[in-house]
Amino acid sequence: MKLNKLVLFFLVFIAYQSFAQTLQQVVRGKVIDAATHQPIIGAIVFVANTSPILGISTDVNGNYRIENCPLGQQQIVTSYIGYAPAKVQVILNSGKEMIVNVELEESYVQINEVVIKAGGDKTKSNNEMATASARQFSVDEANRYAGSFNDPARMAANYAGVSLTSDVRNDIVIRGNAPGGLLWRLEGFDIPNPSHFSATGTGGAVSILNNNFMANSNFYTSAFPAEYSNALSGVFDIKLRNGNNEKHELTAQVGFNGFEGNAEGPINKQKGSSYMVGYRYSVFSVIKKLGINYGTTSVPQYQDLTFKLFFPFAKGSFTWFTVGGLGSNTILGKDVAPTDFVGRKEFDIYFKSTMGVSAFSYNYNITPKSYLRCVAGITYDASALLLDSINTTSASPYRNEQNNRFKQGAHTYINTKHSIRLSSRIGLIADNIGYKSKNTRYLGNVTKNLFDVSGNAILLRAYAENSYKLLPTLTANTGVSYMHFMLNNTISVEPRAGLAWQATPLHRLSVAYGLHNKLQELPVYFIATTQVNGVVIETNKNLKPTQSHQLVLSYDWNLTEYWRVKAETYYQSLRNAPIEQRSTSFSMLNAGSELALPYVDSLVSKGIGRNYGVELTLERSMHRGFYAMATLSLFKSEYKTNDGVWRKTAFSSDFVTNALVGKEWKLNDKFTLTSDIKFTVAGGRRYSPIDTAATQVLGFITRNEHDAYSQQYKNYQRIDIRIGFRQNFKHTAHELAVSLTNVTNRKNIFGVDYNPTYKTIYYTYQLQFVPILLYRLYF
Numbered sequence: 001m002k003l004n005k006l007v008l009f010f011l012v013f014i015a016y017q018s019f020a021q022t023l024q025q026v027v028r029g030k031v032i033d034a035a036t037h038q039p040i041i042g043a044i045v046f047v048a049n050t051s052p053i054l055g056i057s058t059d060v061n062g063n064y065r066i067e068n069c070p071l072g073q074q075q076i077v078t079s080y081i082g083y084a085p086a087k088v089q090v091i092l093n094s095g096k097e098m099i100v101n102v103e104l105e106e107s108y109v110q111i112n113e114v115v116i117k118a119g120g121d122k123t124k125s126n127n128e129m130a131t132a133s134a135r136q137f138s139v140d141e142a143n144r145y146a147g148s149f150n151d152p153a154r155m156a157a158n159y160a161g162v163s164l165t166s167d168v169r170n171d172i173v174i175r176g177n178a179p180g181g182l183l184w185r186l187e188g189f190d191i192p193n194p195s196h197f198s199a200t201g202t203g204g205a206v207s208i209l210n211n212n213f214m215a216n217s218n219f220y221t222s223a224f225p226a227e228y229s230n231a232l233s234g235v236f237d238i239k240l241r242n243g244n245n246e247k248h249e250l251t252a253q254v255g256f257n258g259f260e261g262n263a264e265g266p267i268n269k270q271k272g273s274s275y276m277v278g279y280r281y282s283v284f285s286v287i288k289k290l291g292i293n294y295g296t297t298s299v300p301q302y303q304d305l306t307f308k309l310f311f312p313f314a315k316g317s318f319t320w321f322t323v324g325g326l327g328s329n330t331i332l333g334k335d336v337a338p339t340d341f342v343g344r345k346e347f348d349i350y351f352k353s354t355m356g357v358s359a360f361s362y363n364y365n366i367t368p369k370s371y372l373r374c375v376a377g378i379t380y381d382a383s384a385l386l387l388d389s390i391n392t393t394s395a396s397p398y399r400n401e402q403n404n405r406f407k408q409g410a411h412t413y414i415n416t417k418h419s420i421r422l423s424s425r426i427g428l429i430a431d432n433i434g435y436k437s438k439n440t441r442y443l444g445n446v447t448k449n450l451f452d453v454s455g456n457a458i459l460l461r462a463y464a465e466n467s468y469k470l471l472p473t474l475t476a477n478t479g480v481s482y483m484h485f486m487l488n489n490t491i492s493v494e495p496r497a498g499l500a501w502q503a504t505p506l507h508r509l510s511v512a513y514g515l516h517n518k519l520q521e522l523p524v525y526f527i528a529t530t531q532v533n534g535v536v537i538e539t540n541k542n543l544k545p546t547q548s549h550q551l552v553l554s555y556d557w558n559l560t561e562y563w564r565v566k567a568e569t570y571y572q573s574l575r576n577a578p579i580e581q582r583s584t585s586f587s588m589l590n591a592g593s594e595l596a597l598p599y600v601d602s603l604v605s606k607g608i609g610r611n612y613g614v615e616l617t618l619e620r621s622m623h624r625g626f627y628a629m630a631t632l633s634l635f636k637s638e639y640k641t642n643d644g645v646w647r648k649t650a651f652s653s654d655f656v657t658n659a660l661v662g663k664e665w666k667l668n669d670k671f672t673l674t675s676d677i678k679f680t681v682a683g684g685r686r687y688s689p690i691d692t693a694a695t696q697v698l699g700f701i702t703r704n705e706h707d708a709y710s711q712q713y714k715n716y717q718r719i720d721i722r723i724g725f726r727q728n729f730k731h732t733a734h735e736l737a738v739s740l741t742n743v744t745n746r747k748n749i750f751g752v753d754y755n756p757t758y759k760t761i762y763y764t765y766q767l768q769f770v771p772i773l774l775y776r777l778y779f
Contacts, residue, residue, distance in 0.1 A: 023071055023094045023669055023670055023728050023729075023730065024067075024068045024069055024070060024071065024094075025069050025071060025092045025093065025094060025096075025097065025098060026065065026066065026067055026069065026097050026098070027047065027065075027066045027069050027074075027076060027090070027092070027097075027098045027100060028063070028064060028065040028066065028097065028098075028099060028100075029045075029063070029064060029099050029100040029101045029102065030058075030061070030062045030063050030064075030101050030102070031043040031045065031058050031062045031064065031078055031080070031101075031102045031103075031104060032062055032101075032102070032103055032104070033083075033103070033104060033106065033417070034103035034104060034105045034106075034126070034128065035105070035106065035128070035415060035416075035417035035423045036365075036368065036369055036370065036371060036415075036417045037363070037365060037371045037415075038062075038365065038368055039058070039060075039061050039062025039063075040058060040062050040080055040083070040104060041058060041059070041060055041062065042057050042058060042080065043057065043058045043062070043064075043078055043079065043080040043083075043102075043104065044056075044057055044078070044079050044080065045057070045058065045064045045066065045076065045077070045078045045102070046066075046076075046077055047066060047069055047070075047074050047075070047076060047077075048074070048075040048076075048077050048087075049075070050069075050070065054066055054068065054069060069092055069098075070092070070669065071092045071093060071094060071669055071670070071728050072091065072092060072664075072666050072669075072672055072726075073089070073090075073091055073622060073625060073664060073666075074089075074090055074091075074092055075087055075088065075089050075090075076088045076090060076100050076102075078102045078104060080104060082106055082107060082420075083104040083105060083106050083107055084104065084105050084106075084107045085104075086102050086103070086104055088100050088102065088216075089138065089140055089141060089621065089622050090140060091140055091726075093726060093728055093733035093735075093778055094670075094728035094729060094730065094731065094732065094733045094778075095249070095728070095729075095731065095732045095733035095777070095778025095779050096249055096251070096733065096778040097244055097246070097247065097249070099241070099242075099244060101215075101241075103126060105128055106417075106420055124136060125218045125219075125220070126216065126218065127218055127225065127237075128423065128467045128477075129225040129226075129227065129425065129465050129466075129467055129477050129479065130218070130220065130224065130225055130477070130498075131223070131475075131477050131498025131499065131500050131510050131511075131512040131554075132222070132223060132498060132500075132510045132511065132512040132552045132553075132554035132568065133161075133220060133221040133222035133223055133224070133234075133512065133552050133554065133568060133570070134218060134219070134220045134221075134224065135159060135218070135219050135220075135221075136216055136217070136218060136219075137152070137155075137156065137216065137217040137218065137219045137236075138216050139211055139214045139215070139216065139217075141621075141622065141627070142155035142156075142158075142211075143155075143211065144627070144662050144674070144676050144722075145158055145660055145676065145678060146660070146662075146676040146677055146678040146720040146721055146722035146739060147678050147680075147718070147720030147722075147739065147741050149206075149255075149256040149257065149739075149772070150207075150211050150255060150256065150257055150774075151170055151206070151207040151209075151211075151257070152207060152209055152211060152214065152217075152236070152238070153170035153171075153172050153195070153203060153207060153236075154170055154207075156172060156219055156236065157172065158629065158631070158658050158660060158678070159219070159221070159617075159631065160566070160568070160615035160616065160617045160631040160632070160633050161174055161175045161221050161222075161568075161613070161615045161633050161635070161656075162174055162221065162633075162656075163633075163653065163656045163682060165179060165203075165592070165593065165651070165685075166685070166750060166766060167748070167750075167766040167767040168205055168750075168766065168767070169195075169198075169202065169203045169204060169205060169595075170195055170203040170204060170205070170206075170207060171202055171203035171592060172203070172233075172234070172236070173233075173651045174221050174222075174233040174234040175221060175222065175233065175570065175572065175611050175613060175633075175635055175637070176611040176613070176635050176636070176637025176649060176651050176652050177232055177233030177234075177548075177572075177589075177611060177637070177651065178232075178233070178588075178589055178590065178591050178592045178593075178649075178651065179202060179203060179233075179592040180202065180518075180521065180591055180592050181231060181232030181233035181234070181518055181546075182231065182233050182234050182235070182236060183228055183230065183231030183234070183235045183236070184236050184238070185228070185235065185236070185237045185238065186238045186240070186321075186323065186357060186359075187238070187239065187240055187319070187321055187359065187361055187375060188361065188373060188375045188411055189357065189359045189361075189375045189376075189377050189379075189409065189411060190230075190379075190409065190411070190429070190431070191323075191357045191379050192355060192357075192379055192381040192405065193355075193381075194207060194208040194209050194323060194355060194357075195207055195208060195355070196208060196300070196302040196304070196325055196327035196353060196355070197300060197302075197327050197329060197351065197353050197383075198353060198355065198381070198383070199353075199383050199385075199403070199595050199596055199597065202592050202595065202597070204327075204353065205300060206256075206257060206258075206300070206302060206327075207257070208304045208323060208324070208325040208355055209238065209306075209323065210260075210262070210278045210280065210304070210306045210323075212251060212253070212260075212262055212278060213240055213241060213262070213276060213278060213306055213308070214238060214239065214240060214241065215239040215240060215241040216239065217236070217237055217238045217239045218235070218236075218237040219234070219235070219236055219237070220234050220235040220236075220237070221233075221234045222234065222512070222514070222550050222552050222570055222572070223496070223498065223512035223513060223514035223550045223551070223552045223570075224496075224514065224516075225465055225477070225479055225496060226463040226464065226465040226479030226480055226481040226494070226496045227413070227425060227427060227463050227465060227479075227481075228481075229429075229461050229463065229481045229483050229494065229516075229517070230459070230461070230483060230517070230518055230519055230545075231516060231518055232516050232517075232518040232546060232548050232574075240276075240308050240321055241276075242274050242276065242308065242310040242319075243264035243265060243266075243274035243275050243276035243308065243310065244264050244265055244266070244274060245265075245266045245269065245272045245273065245274040245310075246266060246269060247265060247266070248263070248264070248265030248266070249263070249264050249265060249778070249779070250262065250263050250778075250779050251263075251278075251776065251777065251778050251779075252776070252777045252779075253774070253775065253776040253777070254283060254773070254774070254775050255283070255772065255773065255774035255775070255776075256283070256739075256772045256774070257280055257283075258280040258281050258282050258283045258302070258303075259280065259281045259282075259283055260278065260279070260280040260281075261278065261279055262276075262277070262278035262279075263275075263276075263277055263278075264276040264277070267309070267311075271311070271312065271313075272312045273309075273310060273311045273312065274309075274310045275307070275308070275309050275310075276306075276307060276308045276309075276310075277305075277306070277307040277308075278305070278306045278307070279303070279304070279305050279306075280303060280304050280305075281302075281303045282300060282301045282302045282303065284299050284300050284301070299329070299330075300327060300328070300329040301327065301328050301329065302325060302326060302327035302328070303325065303326055303327075304323070304324060304325030304326070305322070305323075305324055305325070306321075306322070306323050307321065307322050308320070308321040308322075309321075315364055315365045316362065316363040316364040316365055316371070317362075317363045318360070318361070318362050318363075319360070319361045320358075320359075320360050320361075321358070321359060321361070322356070322357065322358040322359075323356070323357050324354075324355060324356030324357065324358070325354070325355055325356070326352075326353075326354055327352065327353045327354075328350075328351065328352045328353075329349075329350075329351045329352075330348075330349070330350050330351075331348070331349040331350075331351075332348050333347050333348050333349075347387045347388065347389055348387075348388045349385070349386070349387055349388075350384075350385070350386040350388075351383070351384070351385050351386075352382075352383065352384045353381075353382065353383045353384075354380065354381060354382045354383075355380070355381040355382075356379065356380050356381070357377060357378070357379045357380075358377055358378055359375055359376060359377020359378070360375070360376055360377060361373065361374065361375040362374045362375075366414070369416060369417045369418070370414060370415060370416040370417070371414070371415055372412070372413075372414050373412065373413055373415070374410070374411070374412040375410070375411050375412070376409070376410040376411075377408075377409065377410075378406070378407065378408050378409075379405075379406065379407045379409075380404075380405070380406045380407075381404075381405050382402075382403060382404040382405070383401075383402075383403050384400075384401070384402045384403075385399070385400070385401040385402075385596075386399070386400050386401075387399040387400075398440075398441060398442030398447070399439075399440070399441050399442075400438075400439070400440040400441075401437075401438070401439045401440075401596070402436075402437065402438045402439075403435075403436075403437045403523070404435065404436045404437070405433070405434070405435050405522065406433070406434045406435075407431055407432065407433045407434070408431070408432045409429065409430060409431035409432070409433075410429070410430050410431075411427065411428070411429045412427060412428055413425055413426060413427030413428070414426055414427070420469075421468060421469040422466060422467070422468050422469070423466065423467050424464070424465065424466035424467075425463075425464070425465050425466070426462075426463070426464045426465075427462065427463050427464075428460075428461070428462050429459075429460070429461040429462070429463075430458070430459075430460055430461075431458070431459045431460075431461075432456060432457075432458055433456060433457055433458075433459060433522055434454075434455065434456035434457075434522075435453075435454060435455060435456070435522040435523050435526065436453070436454040437451065437452075437453050437454070437523045437526075438451070438452045438453075439451050439452075439599070450599075451527060451528060451599065453523060453526040453527065453528060454526070455487075455522070455525070455526045457485065457486060457487035457522065457525075458486040458487075459483070459484070459485055459486070459519070460483070460484045460486065461481065461482065461483045461484070462481070462482045463479060463480065463481040463482065464479060464480055465477070465478065465479030465480075465496070466478060466479065473501060473502040473503070474499070474500070474501050474502075475499070475500045476497075476498070476499050477496075477497070477498040477499075477500070477512075478495075478496065478497050478498075479495075479496040479497075480493065480494065480495050480496065481493075481494040481496065482494075483517060483545070485519055485545070487525060487541065488525070488541055488542050488543070490519075490544055490545060492517040492545055492547075494514065494515040494516060494517060495513075495514075495515055496512075496513070496514045496515070497512070497513050497514075498510060498511065498512035498513070499511050499512075505558075506557060506558045506559075507555075507556070507557055507558075508555070508556040508557075509554070509555055509556075510553075510554045510555075510556075511551075511552065511553050511554070512550075512551075512552045512554070513549075513550065513551050513552075514549075514550045515547070515548070515549055515550075516547070516548045516550060517545035517546065517547050517548075518545055518546050518548075519545045520540075520543055520545070520546070520578060520588065521591075521597055523597065523599070524540055524543065524578070524588075524597070524599075524603070525538065525540050525541050525543060526538055526540075526541070527539070527540050527599055527600070527601045528601070529601040529602060539601050539602040539603070540578070540601060540602070540603050543578050543603060543604075543605050544576040544605040545576065546574060546575070546576050546577050546578070546588065546589070546605075547574065547575040547576045548572050548573065548574045548575075549572065549573045549575075550570065550571075550572045551570065551571050551572075552568060552569075552570045553568065553569050553570070554566070554567070554568045555567045555568075561623075562620050562621050562623040563618075563619070563620050564617075564618075564619050564620075564621075565616075565617065565618055565619075566615075566616070566617040566619070567614070567615065567616050567617075568614070568615045569612075569613070569614045569615075570611075570612065570613060570615075571610070571611075571612045572610065572611040572612065573608075573609075573610055574589065574608060574609035574610065574611070574639075575608055576605040576606075576607070577589045577605070577606075577607030577608065577609060577639065578600075578603040578604070578605055578607060579603065579604060579606055579607035579641040579642060580600065580602065580603060580604075580641070580642075581602055581603075581604050581642070583641070583642060583643040584641060584643070584705065585641060585643070585645075585647060585688075585705045585706060585707075585708035586598070586600060586641065586705075587607045587609070587639045587641055587649075588603070588607070589607065589609045589639045589649055590639070590649055590650040590651075590708075590709070592650075593650035593651065604642075606641075606642055607639060607640065607641055607642075608639065608640050609637070609638060609639035609640070609649065610636075610637075610638050610639075611635065611636070611637045611638075612635065612636055613633060613634050613635025613636065614633075614634050614635075615631070615632065615633045615634075615635075616631065616632045617629070617630070617631045618630045618631075622662075625663055625664035625665065625666065626662070626663050626664075627660075627661075627662050628659075628660065628661045628662070629658070629659075629660045630657075630658065630659045630660070631656075631657065631658045632655070632656075632657045633655060633656045633657070634654070634655050635652070635654065635655070636648070636652060636654070637649040637651055637652035638652065647708055647709055647710065648686060648709050648710070649686075649709060650685075650686050650709050651686070652683075652686060652709070653682050653683035653684065653685070653686065653712075653716075654683040654712075655681075655682065655683050656680075656681075656682040656683070657680070657681050657682070658678065658679070658680050659678070659679045659680075660676070660677070660678045660679075661676070661677055662674070662675065662676035662677075663675055663676075669728070670727060670728040670729070671725065671726070671727055671728075672725060672726045673724075673725050674722070674723070674724045674725065674726070674737070675721075675722070675723050675724075676721070676722040676723075677719070677720070677721050677722075678718075678719070678720045678721075679718075679719050680716070680717065680718045680719075680720075681715060681716070681717050682715065682716040683712060683715060683716070684712045684713030684714050684715055684716055684748075684749060685712070685713050685716075685749065685750070685751070686709040686710075686711065686712050686713075687703075687709065687711050687712070687713065687751070687752070688703040688704060688705055688707060688708045688709055688710070688711065689703060689704040689707050689710065689711055690702070690703055690704070690752065690761060691703060691704050692761065695754055695761065696759050699754070699756045700754055700756075701752065701753065701754050701761070713749040714748075714749060716748045716766075717744075717746050717748065718741075718742050718746065718748065719742070719743050719744055720739065720740065720741050720742065720743065721739070721740040721743055722737055722738070722739045722740070723737065723738055723740075724736055724737025724738065724774070725737075731779060732777065732778060732779040733777070733778040733779075734775075734776070734777055734778075735774070735775070735776040735777075735778075736773075736774070736775050736776075737773075737774045738771060738772070738773050738774070739771070739772040739773075739774065740769070740770075740771055741767060741769065741770040741771075741772065742767055742768060742769050742770065743769060744769075745768055745769040747763075747765045747768075748765060748766040748767075749763050749764075749765060749766070750763075750764045750765055750766045751763075751764050752764070
């Protein structure tokens with residue numbers, strides 16, 4: 001009876017609040033020239049589809065402020081004579097001001113009459129040096145995708161050509177390339193994979209990045225501009241927004257990523273400085289206590305911190321940002337279920353991980369046509385794995401691995417707008433990278449160090465790139481990147497080129513080429529080999545960077561203001577991949593298919609590979625409460641070692657298709673219902689055939705490596721649903737959503753394992769049906 005009264009009181013309270021008053025919000029920000037970072041005076045900023053139109057022009061500093069904006073999904077349109085208009089999709093709520101900073105690109109077009117439409121391709125990268133295979137990553141849009149767990153990497157897996165290696169890790173596989181080929185960049189500074197429970201060069205279970213602090217970013221899947229180097233598969237260039245510089249705001253949240261508290265506000269209102277800080281703590285122990293089964297008995301514990309301080313001055317700004325996290329996980333063999341995809345019944349497993357980055361950046365407007373940006377900082381990531389066998393009959397009853405990586409680095413560049421047709425960027429990157437790794441095992445009643453290596457090296461890089469408008473409808477992007485790895489004096493010179501033709505306002509055709517090189521993970525160079533005479537040598541020290549020639553042809557068709565089609569085809573030729581000197585199927589092109597990095601000595605840079613495929617995207621951007629996206633990727637990823645046999649790589653799943661649909665119902669000015677659904681079908685994980693006889697004799701899974709990755713599990717299928725609502729009050733806003741992951745509870749195969757007691761081989765499976773609750777409060 002008391003519960004019924006409480007529910008009734010809550011409903012009456014909601015209803016009262018819903019009709020108490022009309023709620024509105026402020027939209028403000030700054031408009032600048034994308035090439036020079038100079039403020040644009042007199043630019044028109046307005047809220048689309050409002051009557052009468054809500055809009056204003058920017059002041060002498062490029063600032064604008066629009067009062068009394070209606071809540072919910074809105075599109076902010078910015079225009080200025082001689083510039084291409086910009087459209088930004090936002091969600092306005094009553095608990096948080098919306099700050100939208102806009103960079104406009106000058107348009108080399110003779111304009112007689114300007115007509116601004118609210119649609120267009122809002123997914124285009126905001127980097128004018130990018131020609132093809134580039135996309136703007138919008139946090140507001142990606143947050144709606146069902147099954148993404150508010151993880152930027154999992155959100156990106158919805159795009160054409162992108163997939164994940166498994167449900168348990170957020171490794172990004174792009175066009176069949178190993179996940180270690182992806183470059184992560186934060187605020188212009190290269191960083192390790194920002195995930196909890198990641199091992200060297202791989203992803204992890206939970207992202208450390210706080211998507212509440214992210215600004216619109218760029219995601220590249222091939223032939224990327226020259227400013228990005230030491231990468232093969234793609235680039236995730238993450239931007240952090242600045243905190244509110246006028247009022248203090250708080251956000252509280254609980255969801256898959258943990259219990260979260262965020263704060264932001266002004267440091268000095270007169271000078272425009274601001275702070276932003278957020279802390280999260282693991283929620284998995286609560287999920288487990290609620291009896292929710294997510295496919296493993298593992299209960300990971302983690303915490304992370306993000307902050308950014310912003311200090312503007314007359315001709316630029318200074319910032320300090322830090323992102324870091326700690327994680328630990330204990331999996332006891334007695335608690336492991338037979339089908340767990342994490343853990344083994346015969347081992348107790350203890351795992352710890354650490355990741356952090358802290359850097360300072362400095363922006364300075366040198367002239368009205370150029371600006372300088374410098375960023376310098378440090379990164380650190382470490383992992384520790386201890387496997388302790390429950391029984392003494394194990395071939396390796398004790399195993400202890402410790403890996404530590406660090407970097408001190410700096411990146412500086414000058415961006416110059418020479419004319420309306422030509423802009424350029426030149427930059428330098430210098431890194432001192434170090435590594436320490438130790439692997440201890442208990443073998444035959446003897447504790448043995450399999451390896452104990454450490455070292456450091458200097459990596460120097462430089463680049464120059466420019467964008468030149470040959471005609472009003474034809475743009476050429478060219479560049480060159482230089483990389484010098486001083487450990488073994490390897491030098492790489494990488495040309496980049498692209499040509500984009502805007503055939504009509506609705507049709508765009510582009511072609512791009514890039515030569516890309518990626519160093520091996522640093523510990524690979526320091527793997528030691530003990531010769532017969534007892535002399536220890538580092539046989540991998542002279543390995544070359546893995547090289548990839550990439551060619552992309554792209555076609556964009558804007559069907560309407562809100563519907564678009566994009567088709568791309570590509571070919572990638574890979575060289576200098578590390579392989580063994582003897583005739584085997586091993587190649588570093590498959591690194592990342594397992595959790596640990598392969599530690600193999602006496603490698604040579606003679607392996608080759610090739611990736612090719614086609615991709616199709618049909619997308620409707622959010623309009624009138626409805627969005628949709630469907631992607632299809634068909635591809636092959638193959639490699640060859642010195643035995644002369646072409647094999648499929650571990651990441652050649654052959655196809656990936658996604659379909660996403662979302663709808664919002666704005667019941668009134670304060671209450672909105674949302675629903676999203678995602679359907680994924682992909683080729684199953686590849687694996688090498690199991691040698692059953694050898695497995696039963698040795699007591700662990702043994703594979704036929706001659707036929708490496710020739711087998712494939714059944715197709716992966718998953719349906720995810722997200723249902724939620726947003727409620728606005730006078731000074732606060734609430735968001736509640738439930739994500740239903742794998743609603744059909746399909747058993748997607750993760751891998752195979754061996755039970756030595758019963759001498760049987762069995763499947764392990766990926767995530768089962770998992771309901772995840774999200775609650776967010778703005779105040």
